[in-house]
Amino acid sequence: MSAGTAGLVAALPPEAAGWAERGSAVVREQPGEIDGLFAVAARKCGRGALGAVPGWSVDDAVRALLLAALPLTGAELAAVVSRLYRVGGGPERRAVLRSLALLEACGDLGDLGLPLVEDALRSNDPRLIAAAVGPYGARRLGAHAFRQAVLKCVFTGIPLDRVAGLAGRADAELDRMMADFAAERSAAGRTVPPDVAEYLHTHRVSTEATA
Incomplete structure (x- = not known):
């Protein structure tokens, strides 16, 4: 068991952890059984928040x-x-997206999960978008696609702290895009979201420079 899977098991309520362990044993022996188990996971284990892993649910x-x-x-x-x-549906898709980083580490997934990230980023479902900008997407998206994903989060109201690796991947072009967004909001008499203002402050970006 990898550190990632061990951490998830430890974070689960005991009954859900037991069900997950039994289901995992079945899947290891009979991979085709995953479809049915995947579909009933929420009904069997619940949809409550997973406190030790922010943003994740038990299912x-x-x-x-x-x-x-x-x-x-x-x-x-x-x-x-x-x-x-x-x-x-939405919950199953969100779970797949959140699993990609784990599968990248233990299943040699490489870039093969990127089409799913790109599909989620084309949607208007904030839950899927937020899952798509997790660790896997943050590492694997190209520079242009990553910038567009960050802007999509801004426009859909997803907090920027949900974007994994933002500090490490921010660049001058993203700074410009964020400054333009803030300048347009200010010119329209609208409030700049606090996390965008914090981004501009942290990166020492002036909204006047690109106006």
């Missing part, structure tokens, strides 16, 4: 553990993960 963690238990890597793993994303 997110259980589904991530089921995915991590698959005895698959690379393209085979990506095919199963993509199928579960495509046929799932």
Whole structure:
């Protein structure tokens, strides 16, 4: 068991952890069983917040553990993960997106999960967008796509602290885009979101420079 999966198991309520462990054992022996288990995870384990992992719910963690238990890597793993994303509803898709960093570490996923991140970023569902800018997306998105993802968060009201690795990936072009956004808001007499103002302050960006 990797450190990532061990941390999720430890964060789960005991009954949910037990169900996840039993389900994971089944999936390791019979990978095809994941479809049914993935679908009933919320009903079996609940949808409560996972306090030790901010932003995650219990069913997110259980589904991530089921995915991590698959005895698959690379393209085979990506095919199963993509199928579960495509046929799932919002909660299932969110769980897949949040699992990508874990699968990257333990399943040699590489860039094969990027199409799912890109699909989520084209949606208007804040839950999916926020999951898409987690650690996997923050590492794997190209520079232009990452900037656009950050702006999508700004426009949809997703707090910038949900964007993994923002400090390390911010660049002069993103600074300019954020400054332009703030200048347009100010010119229209609208309030600049506090996290955007904090970004500009932290990066010492003047909104007057690009106005």
